[in-house]
Amino acid sequence: MIDQTFWEAKYRDGTILREADGVRYADLPSEELYEFYLVHGGLAVFGTRAPHGADGRNLRYRRTTEITQEGGRTTMFRIGWEPYGPAFLLDLTALDQNRDGLWISDQGFHTEAECRCVAPHPVGWFNPPVPLGSEV
Amino acid sequence: MTLATVDIVRRTGPPTPVDTFITSGTTRASTSDVAAPGANNPIPIPSVGNTNYSYWVTTRLYITQNPDGHTVNNLQWFSATNSVPSGVTIKGQAANVTTNAGYRQATGTVGVSGTLLNTTNHTGLTGAPVDVFTFTTGAPKSLVGSNSSTGFGTTTPFDHFVLQVSVDSTAGSASPAPSNTFSWRYDEA
Numbered sequence: 001m002i003d004q005t006f007w008e009a010k011y012r013d014g015t016i017l018r019e020a021d022g023v024r025y026a027d028l029p030s031e032e033l034y035e036f037y038l039v040h041g042g043l044a045v046f047g048t049r050a051p052h053g054a055d056g057r058n059l060r061y062r063r064t065t066e067i068t069q070e071g072g073r074t075t076m077f078r079i080g081w082e083p084y085g086p087a088f089l090l091d092l093t094a095l096d097q098n099r100d101g102l103w104i105s106d107q108g109f110h111t112e113a114e115c116r117c118v119a120p121h122p123v124g125w126f127n128p129p130v131p132l133g134s135e136v
Numbered sequence: 137m138t139l140a141t142v143d144i145v146r147r148t149g150p151p152t153p154v155d156t157f158i159t160s161g162t163t164r165a166s167t168s169d170v171a172a173p174g175a176n177n178p179i180p181i182p183s184v185g186n187t188n189y190s191y192w193v194t195t196r197l198y199i200t201q202n203p204d205g206h207t208v209n210n211l212q213w214f215s216a217t218n219s220v221p222s223g224v225t226i227k228g229q230a231a232n233v234t235t236n237a238g239y240r241q242a243t244g245t246v247g248v249s250g251t252l253l254n255t256t257n258h259t260g261l262t263g264a265p266v267d268v269f270t271f272t273t274g275a276p277k278s279l280v281g282s283n284s285s286t287g288f289g290t291t292t293p294f295d296h297f298v299l300q301v302s303v304d305s306t307a308g309s310a311s312p313a314p315s316n317t318f319s320w321r322y323d324e325a
Contacts, residue, residue, distance in 0.1 A: 003139050025325045026207055062323040069158055069318055112274035124273035129323055130210045
């Protein structure tokens with residue numbers, strides 16, 4: 001499922017850029033970007049809009065994978081707005097199996113030592129991403 | 137769009153490192169510079185007051201496929217378990233200091249003990265080795281590296297993580313010792 005889920009970025013002038021069209025996230029000209037979606041099977045399964053004071057340069061989008069030497073792999077989407085948040089953690093495989101798979105951090109990405117979370121979440125997965133391309 | 141295929145390799149040998157994929161199986165520390173030693177060359181329990189070491193175990197992420205040129209970065213290493221018997225410790229550290237992006241072949245006396253892992257003997261380490269169990273999922277070891285192609289990366293190549301098992305005279309003789317799960321995490325965009 002992870003491999004068949006793509007992002008779509010919507011701009012203020014109505015332009016929509018799609019990963020499925022071969023656009024690389026790192027190349028998004030993101031200042032005018034204000035909505036970001038995950039699309040699976042033609043349906044938007046997640047969407048977020050730039051919070052007040054932020055624009056697309058504050059967006060962070062990552063597919064994060066954890067692998068063990070025993071061969072286990074877990075991949076989740078990490079999407080959020082830096083530096084103020086919110087940030088979202090999505091396990092689409094879990095959601096597809098009717099298990100908990102969406103966690104929200106009002107404080108944005110953070111280390112566990114910085115966590116002020118009121119609800120439990122998978123430990124370590126809200127760690128801040130390293131900025132790419134036009135991200136600020 | 138296709139996710140990059142990223143695997144863990146164990147590096148051994150000279151003159152250039154030999155990379156052995158270990159993602160689909162366990163790997164074992166031994167007193168030999170062998171990626172898959174099996175039950176051969178276990179770490180002997182030393183006499184009172186002494187310590188024997190495994191040859192150091194060097195692992196690294198490797199991108200096998202990356203058809204869409206995704207950037208892989210924000211590497212993290214941590215222990216998902218903490219299961220070592222009395223008399224056994226495991227210490228490790230990142231390695232990226234030139235040459236060879238921090239790789240140094242493990243040395244020692246086969247079947248007896250590896251060379252102590254420290255910054256004098258392993259000049260690729262970024263610092264003194266520490267107890268690997270201090271690196272947890274919530275407080276992982278951050279590693280340097282960014283790669284939008286395949287392999288280890290060239291401009292900012294992926295760090296190695298190097299660890300060593302130490303056995304002192306108080307250790308029991310269980311063989312093999314309990315296994316531990318060490319994990320890598322990385323971002324892709």
